[in-house]
Amino acid sequence: MKYVDEFRDGEAAKGLTRALQAAALPHREYHLMEFCGGHTHSLCRYGLLDLLPPNVKMVHGPGCPVCVLPIGRLAQAIRLAFRPGVTLCTYGDLMRVPGKDRLSLLQAKAQGAHVKMVFSSQDALAYARAHPNEEVVFFAIGFETTTPTTCAAVQQAKALGVKNLSFLINHVLTPSAIDAILGSSEARRGQIRVDGFIGPGHVSTIIGLEPYRRFARDAKTPIVIAGFEPLDLLQAMTMLLQQLNDGRAEVENQYTRAVQSEGNRKAQALVEATLELRDEFAWRGLGTLPKSALKLRPELREFDAELRFDLADEHVPDHKACACGDILKGLKRPTDCPIFGTACTPDSPMGSCMVSPEGSCAAYWQYGRHRQEQRRSA
C-alpha cells in the first residue's frame, strides 16, 4: 500500500537503527513514553523493542480509549442496551471488554440486549433513520482523533431532524492524561520516570502541536509527534534522544505528512460547536481528572443519552487482581501483572488492556514479548 510499505522498509530500518544506537549516549539512561496504544502495538509488532540500546527504556502510556474507560461507564451502556426498545451502537473494540461482574457487551448481546456493532458514527445515523421505531444510542468513545467524527454525526442528526438517535459521550482529552502522568504522586516519588514523549500522531492531525507546548515549556519534557509505521518510530525515538542530549525540550513533528502544526481547524470548530468540557471524568488508572472529558453543549442536550435516559454515574472497581490501572499509568509493565497470560488472556480477559486492540497487554500477548521476557529472566 502506498505510504505504508515504504515506511516499513527493512534496509532503511537498519540505517535508522544505527542512528538511534549512535544517539544513545552510553553514560545515561533514557525513559521514553509512547503515549498512544497504537504506538505500543507498532513497537511490539515490528520488534522495535529488540532494536533499542539497553539504556533506552520504553514506558507504555495510557493512549487507549477502550482501556481508560472505567467499568462504570461500560456498565451504564450495557444497562441501556437491556432496556426494551433501545439499540446500542458501538465500535467493535468495546465488544469484548469485561464490565461489571465481567459481563461484556458481547455477552450482553447473547443474553438478549440490543447491541449493534458499527464501523462509523455514520452507520449509527443510517441505522437510526432506517429504524424510526427504535431508540438508537451511539456509544461514543475516543480521544481527539475520534471526537470530531461523533460531532459530525450529532450535527447531521440535528440537521436531518432525527429524533430517535442519542449519544453516550465518553470522549477524553490527551493533554489531561499527560498532565495526570507528569503530575502523579508516583512521578514525584520517582516511581514513574518519563524523560520524553512519543506524541500521538492521529490525535495531532486534529489538535495540532500547540496543546503540547506547555509540557515542553513548563515540564521541560520534549515531545516528538510520530507516525505509526516502524520507520516513523525509529526516527522519532532518535529525535527525542537528540533533544535530551542537547538539553532541549521542544515539540517536534516527525509525522509531517499527516500532521500540520495548527491541526485540523475545521474539525476543531466542529468539536467546539458541539461539545463542552465536563467538570470531571473518571479514568481507569488515572483517577478522576478535572476538565478531562467532553459532553454535549446545552443546546444539543436533546441528543444526550445520559439525559434522555436519566443515566446515573456508577463507580465499579476493577477486579482486584487486575493491574490495568498501574499499567496505564506507566507504573507497571504487562508482565508485572500476576494474572497476565494466566487468569487473564484474550480468550478470558480480566481487564481492558488485554482485550483492546490497542492495549499493551494485548500487544505483549499477541507479539510474544511475554515469552521473550520470561526467557530473559530465566
Add this chain to the structure above:
Amino acid sequence: MCLALPAKVTTLNDDGTATVDLGGVRQRISLALVDGVGVGDFVVIHVGYALSRLDAQEAERTLALFASQQGGAP
C-alpha cells in the same frame, strides 16, 4: 481506536462522501472534516471519515531523510 490509514480518493460523491481505495478495498467515507479534497489525493481515514489530507511532498521528504541515514556508521 486511533487507527487510521492512508487511502486514495477515487470518486467524489455528491452527498459529501468520497469513495477511496484502501489497498484494493473500496470504501465510502465522509469528507465532513476536510476541505478541498480531489480525486487522486491521499487522505488519512479513521472510522469512516477523512481526518486530513496526506501531504505527498512531506512524505517524500521524510523518506529522503530515512535514506540519508543509510550511510550512518555501523
